Amino acid sequence: MNEDSLVPVLDVTNFSVDYGYGDDAVRAVSDVSFSLGRSQVLGVAGESGSGKSTLVYGLTRLLRAPGVITSGEVTLHLAGERNGEAFNVLTASEDELRQVRWSQVSIVMQSALNALNPLRRVGKEFDEVLRRHDRTSSKTARQERAIELLALVGLAADRLQRFPHELSGGQRQRVMIAMALALRPELVIMDEPTTALDVVTQREIVSELYELRQKLGFAMIFITHDLSLLVELADEIMVMYAGEIVERAPAVELHGAPRHPYTLGLMNSFPPLQGDRVRMTGIPGSPPNLKSPPGGCAFHPRCPSAHDRCRTQAPPLVAIEDGHRSVACWLHDSSSTEVVPVSLSRRAASRIGQGA
Amino acid sequence: MRSMRVPRSPKVLVGLCILGIFILLTLIGPWIAPYDPNDTSFVPNLRPSWQHLFGTTTLGQDVISQLLVGCRVTMVVGFIAGTLATIISLVVGLAAGYIGGRTDEGLSLLSNVFLAIPGLPLLIVINSYLPAGEQANPLVVGLVIALTGWAWGARVLRAQTMSLRDRDFVEAARIIGESRWRIMLGEIGPNLLPIIAASFLFTILYSVGVYTTLAFLGLTNVATWNWGTMLYWAQTNNAALANEWWWLAPPGIAIALVGTSLALINFGIDEFINPRLRAAGLTARQRRRVGMARRPRLGFTPVQRSEVRKKGASS
Amino acid sequence: MRTALRRLGIYVFTAWATITANFVLPRLMPGNPIEQLIGKLQGRVTPEMIAAIKAQFGQGLNEPMWVQYGHYWGQLFHGDMGVSITLSAPVSQVLSSQMWWTIGLIGTAAVVSFIIGTALGVLFGWTRGSRADSIIPVATFLQSVPYYFLGTILIMLFAGTLHLFPIMGAYDSSLNPGWSWAYIASVLRYAELPLTSIVLSSLAGWMLGMRNMMVTTVSEDFVLMAVAKGLPRRSVMWHAARNAVLPSVANLALTIGLLVSGSLLVEQIFNYPGVGNLLVSAVGNEDYPLLQGIFLMITFTVLGANLLADILYYVLDPRTRTASVN
Numbered sequence: 001m002n003e004d005s006l007v008p009v010l011d012v013t014n015f016s017v018d019y020g021y022g023d024d025a026v027r028a029v030s031d032v033s034f035s036l037g038r039s040q041v042l043g044v045a046g047e048s049g050s051g052k053s054t055l056v057y058g059l060t061r062l063l064r065a066p067g068v069i070t071s072g073e074v075t076l077h078l079a080g081e082r083n084g085e086a087f088n089v090l091t092a093s094e095d096e097l098r099q100v101r102w103s104q105v106s107i108v109m110q111s112a113l114n115a116l117n118p119l120r121r122v123g124k125e126f127d128e129v130l131r132r133h134d135r136t137s138s139k140t141a142r143q144e145r146a147i148e149l150l151a152l153v154g155l156a157a158d159r160l161q162r163f164p165h166e167l168s169g170g171q172r173q174r175v176m177i178a179m180a181l182a183l184r185p186e187l188v189i190m191d192e193p194t195t196a197l198d199v200v201t202q203r204e205i206v207s208e209l210y211e212l213r214q215k216l217g218f219a220m221i222f223i224t225h226d227l228s229l230l231v232e233l234a235d236e237i238m239v240m241y242a243g244e245i246v247e248r249a250p251a252v253e254l255h256g257a258p259r260h261p262y263t264l265g266l267m268n269s270f271p272p273l274q275g276d277r278v279r280m281t282g283i284p285g286s287p288p289n290l291k292s293p294p295g296g297c298a299f300h301p302r303c304p305s306a307h308d309r310c311r312t313q314a315p316p317l318v319a320i321e322d323g324h325r326s327v328a329c330w331l332h333d334s335s336s337t338e339v340v341p342v343s344l345s346r347r348a349a350s351r352i353g354q355g356a
Numbered sequence: 357m358r359s360m361r362v363p364r365s366p367k368v369l370v371g372l373c374i375l376g377i378f379i380l381l382t383l384i385g386p387w388i389a390p391y392d393p394n395d396t397s398f399v400p401n402l403r404p405s406w407q408h409l410f411g412t413t414t415l416g417q418d419v420i421s422q423l424l425v426g427c428r429v430t431m432v433v434g435f436i437a438g439t440l441a442t443i444i445s446l447v448v449g450l451a452a453g454y455i456g457g458r459t460d461e462g463l464s465l466l467s468n469v470f471l472a473i474p475g476l477p478l479l480i481v482i483n484s485y486l487p488a489g490e491q492a493n494p495l496v497v498g499l500v501i502a503l504t505g506w507a508w509g510a511r512v513l514r515a516q517t518m519s520l521r522d523r524d525f526v527e528a529a530r531i532i533g534e535s536r537w538r539i540m541l542g543e544i545g546p547n548l549l550p551i552i553a554a555s556f557l558f559t560i561l562y563s564v565g566v567y568t569t570l571a572f573l574g575l576t577n578v579a580t581w582n583w584g585t586m587l588y589w590a591q592t593n594n595a596a597l598a599n600e601w602w603w604l605a606p607p608g609i610a611i612a613l614v615g616t617s618l619a620l621i622n623f624g625i626d627e628f629i630n631p632r633l634r635a636a637g638l639t640a641r642q643r644r645r646v647g648m649a650r651r652p653r654l655g656f657t658p659v660q661r662s663e664v665r666k667k668g669a670s671s
Numbered sequence: 672m673r674t675a676l677r678r679l680g681i682y683v684f685t686a687w688a689t690i691t692a693n694f695v696l697p698r699l700m701p702g703n704p705i706e707q708l709i710g711k712l713q714g715r716v717t718p719e720m721i722a723a724i725k726a727q728f729g730q731g732l733n734e735p736m737w738v739q740y741g742h743y744w745g746q747l748f749h750g751d752m753g754v755s756i757t758l759s760a761p762v763s764q765v766l767s768s769q770m771w772w773t774i775g776l777i778g779t780a781a782v783v784s785f786i787i788g789t790a791l792g793v794l795f796g797w798t799r800g801s802r803a804d805s806i807i808p809v810a811t812f813l814q815s816v817p818y819y820f821l822g823t824i825l826i827m828l829f830a831g832t833l834h835l836f837p838i839m840g841a842y843d844s845s846l847n848p849g850w851s852w853a854y855i856a857s858v859l860r861y862a863e864l865p866l867t868s869i870v871l872s873s874l875a876g877w878m879l880g881m882r883n884m885m886v887t888t889v890s891e892d893f894v895l896m897a898v899a900k901g902l903p904r905r906s907v908m909w910h911a912a913r914n915a916v917l918p919s920v921a922n923l924a925l926t927i928g929l930l931v932s933g934s935l936l937v938e939q940i941f942n943y944p945g946v947g948n949l950l951v952s953a954v955g956n957e958d959y960p961l962l963q964g965i966f967l968m969i970t971f972t973v974l975g976a977n978l979l980a981d982i983l984y985y986v987l988d989p990r991t992r993t994a995s996v997n
């Protein structure tokens with residue numbers, strides 16, 4: 001897996017998205033860059049409205065009007081029959097995009113009830129997708145494949161005869177996951193697939209996803225509000241605030257030692273999946289209005305450690321600690337004289353090392 | 357409560373303008389009419405000219421005078437019927453939706469019956485039983501039209517009331533012990549405004565249509581001028597076969613224009629009620645202004661690289 | 672199943688209400704229109720006829736209301752709707768000879784305009800934001816044009832001036848009605864213009880409604896999902912259209928009534944033999960028995976059409992068929 005992860009699946013640089021045109025435009029995603037390795041899981045966390053969905057729908061060019069992509073490059077490294085081909089998503093034609101969709105990149109949406117056509121049996125939806133991929137396949141072959149896929153997510157074959165409204169919320173979401181895996185895509189995007197479900201089902205699905213990923217080896221972008229959910233699943237976590245990445249780090253490290261005050265606040269807003277109950281503090285205030293973002297660091301009005309510089313200058317996302325994690329916060333700037341709160345600092349020893 | 361910003365789309369503006377003109381004509385029409393609409397002393401079958409802007413009829417009457425005089429009755433009946441129907445539908449819809457239970461069952465059944473019975477034949481039957489004097493009375497005719505035209509609005513209002521019934525602010529009013537009717541009118545009513553407006557416009561549309569139809573059939577007093585009676589006389593005198601378009605067209609187009617204006621305003625209200633209808637509202641002209649080549653297509657998010665960075669990004 | 676029974680109950684109740692209204696209205700109206708009618712008819716028609724009308728509308732009878740009401744139902748059950756004053760024939764006979772023209776004309780027009788209007792609405796909703804949007808103001812105007820006015824204009828343009836179409840009646844009167852080609856061809860030919868005017872005037876309404884539904888549906892997640900699955904645009908549109916058509920079908924109840932009301936007048940314009948034409952002359956001649964019969968017939972036909980629309984909805988939407996599992 002480690003070797004695999006060096007081969008990229010997705011490269012994103014300076015990606016920005018606006019809602020609206022001309023003077024009415026608001027920037028919902030700004031200057032996001034990241035890359036995702038083969039069979040890696042990237043977690044994206046952030047409050048509601050931080051631009052998580054906008055980011056992934058933008059990347060796949062599924063974003064609806066008035067969304068407009070205003071800058072950046074998105075490169076998809078294809079696998080399967082087109083192995084090795086670098087696919088430029090932002091210059092591709094509609095037809096070229098169609099070729100890549102679902103067979104290379106699939107997506108699971110937040111609400112499974114809305115994502116399934118209410119007038120169709122589950123089996124028909126599977127059939128449509130499978131036939132689209134392989135027109136020569138026989139109907140029975142497709143049906144067998146659909147049954148196989150349902151089995152992957154622990155559903156019985158008779159669900160194929162059901163209409164979406166005849167399934168429970170968890171079953172619907174499992175159907176969506178099975179469908180996302182139908183064409184053995186290289187990358188699966190999950191936009192809060194478990195948010196609408198109860199906690200028990202949430203955990204079941206997350207652990208199933210973990211196993212499926214181990215077994216099938218697809219890469220995954222997993223979006224959630226809930227950082228603690230990501231720790232078990234993700235290799236790396238990206239935290240978004242007001243359309244920007246504020247912190248990015250390997251999952252365990254981010255969870256064990258956040259560097260950005262926002263990440264810390266986010267962690268404190270959810271109970272951990274395991275372990276003792278802790279008092280939930282959350283983050284005071286609410287996300288900024290994107291129409292008139294505060295000057296400087298977008299988080300400063302809500303930040304307990306904000307100082308003068310934060311109000312005037314926006315901190316860039318910079319690599320820290322030997323470059324295996326990055327953060328956009330003046331606290332960790334080498335020239336900063338501010339006292340870093342203990343909860344956000346490296347262990348004392350490593351902090352001395354950083355100064356060098 | 358949501359903010360009451362009606363979208364200022366060109367459609368709504370055009371609709372309001374046309375409607376405004378007709379309302380103005382309703383007020384001043386009979387005064388600015390150049391001749392007496394009953395005056396038969398002109399040369400018959402004249403084409404439009406400066407003396408007779410819309411020509412004359414086979415009976416030697418001035419068409420534009422009839423149009424201007426007839427505007428008032430047509431519009432007044434439409435508004436009376438629309439207002440009455442809206443009041444009925446509001447009362448029925450609110451009561452059915454808010455009180456629920458038996459009341460709802462009964463009132464819903466009633467509105468379903470009125471929805472299922474075709475309005476015009478019912479109207480014709482009721483109208484034909486009216487004493488001859490009453491058939492020409494705009495108030496009576498308006499009332500009868502309202503009686504056949506309230507059910508649609510009641511159904512929509514009932515559904516909306518039901519969805520509002522359990523909202524927090526209604527709950528809160530209930531807890532502090534507000535009376536039922538106070539809650540219905542004070543709390544729920546204002547939130548129904550867009551739908552009330554839509555149903556008001558719809559019933560005016562319906563009423564104008566139905567009233568002119570009755571008049572066209574000669575079922576109202578044919579001596580009172582309205583646009584329907586104009587068409588009645590034109591039809592009786594075979595204006596179509598004689599190719600007298602100047603006689604036919606003005607009343608017909610006037611009816612259609614009133615209808616169009618109401619429908620255009622309704623578009624605006626629809627877009628207000630259902631934001632999905634306006635979500636991607638970029639006209640071709642707006643697109644050109646922001647330099648977009650094609651309209652955004654589903655699943656093909658436009659890429660528009662702007663060199664000029666947006667405000668919030670750097671400052 | 673429960674909802675199906677409920678709908679059926681509503682129709683049965685509506686039918687009862689219509690029948691009862693026919694009984695009550697003439698008896699309740701101020702100024703007693705029937706008495707006046709009988710006064711006018713004295714000496715013009717046979718005494719038996721006058722007696723029949725008196726009996727039908729409860730004039731000069733000493734029976735209590737409810738006995739009259741029971742009697743009225745008894746007659747209806749035997750298909751007896753009284754005798755038409757002007758035509759001197761049983762109303763049921765008059766109706767059964769004329770109603771097929773109306774059902775044929777309006778039925779065809781309704782189906783044709785629903786199909787074309789819905790298809791256009793799907794297309795215009797799908798291409799929303801393109802140049803095709805300029806159809807909206809035109810359609811809005813067309814929708815507001817009264818059916819009979821459009822009919823008149825068509826007559827003026829195509830029959831009066833250009834003599835392209837026949838304008839009066841339903842078939843060439845020199846032909847013998849029967850199953851001959853010439854006769855059928857002439858029926859079709861004579862129906863063209865009335866049919867066109869009904870279709871043209873009702874088309875725009877379907878289209879605008881369907882366009883709105885389509886626009887609303889396209890913003891649903893499952894449509895975006897269809898795109899994400901890499902389906903061709905045509906399939907994506909189909910996903911949306913199938914769902915968007917449901918509210919249109921559910922609304923048929925409201926629109927069928929309006930369509931029928933509008934179309935009845937077209938018959939009069941074109942002198943088409945049928946219930947609409949009959950209705951107008953019945954009103955003009957104060958032929959109350961005929962008027963009542965026509966009203967019953969129209970209402971029952973509309974109820975039947977509503978029932979069909981309900982069945983169609985039931986077939987189209989699986990959610991109405993299966994009880995929810997949860």
Ligand SMILES: Nc1ncnc2c1ncn2[C@@H]1O[C@H](COP(=O)(O)OP(=O)(O)OP(=O)(O)O)[C@@H](O)[C@H]1O
Pocket residue numbers: 019020026028046047048049050051052053054055065066067225290
């Ligand atoms: N159609 C739109 N027009 C204008 N602004 C929009 C539109 N859709 C989203 N936004 C704005 O873009 C920002 C990001 O929205 P987005 O849906 O990406 O958030 P999210 O992180 O996915 O939130 P959630 O967790 O609630 O799904 C929000 O501030 C939202 O208000």
Ligand SMILES: [Mg+2]
Pocket residue numbers: 052053054191192
């Ligand atoms: Mg989201």
